[in-house]
Amino acid sequence: MKASELFTLKGRAALVTGASSGLGARFAEVLAANGAAVALVARRKARLEELERKITAAGGRAVSIEADVTDRAAVVRAFDAAEKALGAITVVVNNAGVAHSTRAVEISEEEYRRVVGTNLDAVFFVAQEAARRMLAANVRGSIINIASVLGLNVAKGTAAYAISKAGVIQMTKALSLELAFKGVRVNAIAPGWFVTEINHDYLMSEAGQKLTRDIPAGRFGKDGDLDGTLLLLASDAGSYITGATVVVDGGQIVAIKG
16 A cells, blocks of 8 residues: 555544644644644634635645633534534544643642643543544544653653643553544654744753753754654554554653663
């Protein structure tokens, strides 16, 4: 079979959370470029509409849906709107997330709950809603949770983030165990340091550049470095992969573990 046939998403409908910028926007573009109709979900409506126009201009199909994934009712409404516009959703990229840089003894309860509520609780409820609908529609599906290398290791000032991403990895395993025999695959991607709009200034600074010393590949991740992993897990190319966490970090974890 040709790679173009193995990795195609033609005829499928996908939903991407946190699609207004960064990795989420890239994920949405890649899915659309490979044949999927994509529901773009995030809080920033203007950003979503801009991305929708970009995808449409490139020959793809997308719909913008404004929603806060920490609001369970909003998640239900987002899926309703996506299904109304695109049909049954069979690929979900659970990408929405937030970060922090506060030491564990200093982080407030409010900040801790904001991070864990967005990165773990909301990810679970989005996955749960996706799975319920896939089962009800009797379709085979793929849920891709975006974790992090910090879910496998830790760094100072990232306690709440690391806790939440470790939870995402365990959640992925738990959901895969319950859903695999019903035709719904659940996997995770654990990126290392990737340059995005949010962290660009820091990573490009002198201090940020020093981080590359701990990455065997010698650089940060960039656009395109996650495309292959995303397509593998979303398409039939990954039809026998479930419960896995695919690390894409330029060898960072290997270097840390020694």
